[in-house]
Amino acid sequence: MTTISVKVEFSGGLELLFSNQRAHTVELPAINAVTSKEPNLQYLIEFLRDNLLKERVELFVENGTVRPGILVLVNDTDWELEGEGE
Helix, strand or coil: CCEEEEEEECCCCHHHHCCCCCEEEEEEECCCCCCCCCCCHHHHHHHHHHHCCCCCHHHCEECCEECCCCCCEECCEEHHHHCCCC
8 A cells, every 4th residue: 555654743832732742743644535635734744633532532633623723834934825724
């Protein structure tokens, strides 16, 4: 199975929810088994929630996306400019 390696970094206290570890490298499947499409940011958020989040999911995810107030950057660019979860 082909995978995509993604480096994820947390700061500002969010790392406390992820084993007090700031940086994680995750391997995502190249094709999402449920949708048969390439993974997107929404899939990454769900993967992080289901596999790396250690406590208090409500502080990370709300209504299927990251909580308001959490700044998400993709290659140092605000994810709202990148199309958010798409």
